[in-house]
Amino acid sequence: MKISTKGRYGMTIMIELAKNHGEGPVSLKSIAQTHNLSEHYLEQLVAPLRNAGFVRSIRGAYGGYVLTNEPSKVTAGDIIRVLEGPIVLVEGIEDEAPAQRELWVRIRDSIKAVLDNTTIEDLANHREDTGISDANMFYI
Template identity: 75%
Template sequence: MKISTKGRYGLTIMIELAKNHGEGPMSLKAIAKENDLSEHYLEQLASPLRNAGLIKSIRGAYGGYVLAKEVKEITAGDIIRVLEGPITIVEGIEDEKPAQQALWLKIRDAIKNVLDNTTLDDLANHDSDEPQDAYMFYI
């Protein structure tokens, strides 16, 4: 499974809103500038997040976006599913042999477990600014 920029940047929006939670709306322009991202692209991602009830838009001169729920109630899985769709590892799993089906389901369930047990609170309060070694991201 490969998460696209939709999922990655969507998480970025949500983490920034979580860090700012309770301090009023935050503009996508500020999030884009802080993270060196395209404001236009973030606007495209905000719509499905809003439609899913994860964020709310506030109109006006000091408007922007706020979380629609508490930071501990929104998981990474909620965000990824809205922006990327269902979590799947292999297409056509029903055509695989039982042993292979079992492997793909275990991998899918492990990923779902991590995503569904990681809240925005966890992500917003992650202390380390040090990047992980690149080799850890490849199998």
């Protein structure tokens, strides 16, 4: 399974909306500028998210998009399935030998578990940890 830019940038949209949840609409233009992405491409991606009921648009000078649910209620798996389709690791799995089929199923189930147990709230609240603390820094 390969996640395309549809899934990646769609996740970016949803994370940005989650970060601003309850603070009003967020424009696609601002998301595009922040992440150096094409606004036109984001407009194409937000349509299926809106059709699936994850976001709604607000018109006007200060319009944009907002989440329709709490960020804790929307999983990465929900978004990936809307934008990428079903989570399938290997096509024609039924034709595989039993041992191989079991391997592919276990890998698929592991991927599904991670996606379905990670909310956009988790992703929005994530802070990048460089792994370097001042306690371990030596200054000359």
